[in-house]
Amino acid sequence: MTADEMDDIAPTRMVGVVVGRRKATSEWASDPFVVTPHAVLSQAPALASGAPLGQVGALDLIYLGSAELALWSGETGHYRDNLATGAPRLWVALTGRGERVAVHLVTANPYEGESLADSPGLTLEAVAMPPDIAADLAVFVARRHVEEVFVKRKRDKARGDAGPRGPGRRA
Structure with a gap:
């Protein structure tokens, strides 16, 4: 693969984030509004x-x-898993509450998204x-994925002169 082919799909892109805001329904809510990610736009408007x-x-x-x-080329297997679902997703993490909400992260890696689920404050x-991001992601995976062969480690054979605690140690 040539460098020109690698550059066809940029490894980063700016996207737009749309949130939904609704009034909090709980009388114990500390913020008057609940803000959640709603959509990602394929380009930042x-x-x-x-x-x-x-x-x-x-x-x-x-x-x-935006x-x-x-x-990341090392995560192409994870992106492939996301695309294989038939309904690929982007995970959007927001920080802050109420009117002070900001984008923390947008990722196509389902495992990175899952790992953020327990993060306090997010x-x-x-x-x-979006379909055009999914198409670009499929091209990125096709061009950069390298299948890694699983190699099971084998234990080293014990040395006969090593005794119960290893060589050079007294029992």
Whole structure:
């Protein structure tokens, strides 16, 4: 594979993150609004962070801002697993609460997304992957994936002169 072929699909791209904001329904809620990831746009639009995009039922859609979606050649097996589901996802993690929400991470790696589920202070949601990102991801995997053969380790044979605690040690 030539360097030109490798550069056809950039390993990073800027995406736009859309969040849904609704009023908190619990009387014990410390914040008046609940903000969750709603969608990822395949390109970051020329909108200001916080720009309203409309409503879906009781959910206000807001453009939160742009984020970097980075692809790593060592994770192509994980991306392949994501694409194999038939409904590939992007995991969006947000930090902050209420009106002070920011994008922490956008990833196509399902295992990285799963690992963030227990992170305190993060709001995590798996959202649908836009078709053009899925197509680019499939090309990235096809060009850069290297199957790693599993090699089982074998124990070293015990030395006859080693005794019960190893060579040079007294029992």
